[in-house]
Amino acid sequence: MITVVGTVTLDGDPLQSGSVIFSPKAGAVNDATSGQIIDGKYELDCVPGEKNVMVTGTTASKKMAPFRYLSPSAELTASVESGSEQMELNLALSSKSTRRGRSR
Template sequence: METYHRSCLLVSALCLAALAGCSKTRPTIERYHVTGTVSLNGDPVDHGEILFTSPEDVASGNEGSGMIVDGKYDLMSTPGAKQVRIYASETIGKDQQGMNKIVDLIPPKYNRKTTLTVEIPPEEHVANFELQSNPNRRRRGPQNNSEK
């Protein structure tokens, strides 16, 4: 019987030690409010996504991302040097199988092969991005039927 009580005490002590190890709090990660505008060839990007990232952000799961709406974005980011990726696309009709044809509006140098960077200070920040693509290829806006 005494062996049983010692075993129970030992198991209880091990459980308490394990729980004490789990109660450690993670360090607080500072994130700051970042806002700004995104334009392509002088026109606001109607809708899309913007991502601020660094190797440290990827490792800790703290990349900052936000939606672009009417050329404006709003997100939270950790401070430091960031690589910026901007995405926007539109549907331009259907293919032969009836599937939507989607084209990227933003050139790869601003997303998959980004050359954009920004430094985020440890405070609220504004960062605007004026992107350029082929100047002969402007975004298509709504068609005006009266011009036919």
């Protein structure tokens, strides 16, 4: 197991509470692991491999992380590599939509 630590921000402001979820890109859903966000920081233990990263939470001003960050086809991914006991992964979320292919 690798301990993953980091910070989570939304438009530059730390999420005060919420969860970070790592699920395998390939494999059983029950292999997912999560960690609680407290004052912008999280920590979780995870098996090595390619992961989809999902986030839910709110900032101090009650601004919620957009739902797209909680989707199984999340915009966020991580490669958790073996060989160390701990890795740092900071997550900078944006409230702005990233829709593509739409023009007027």
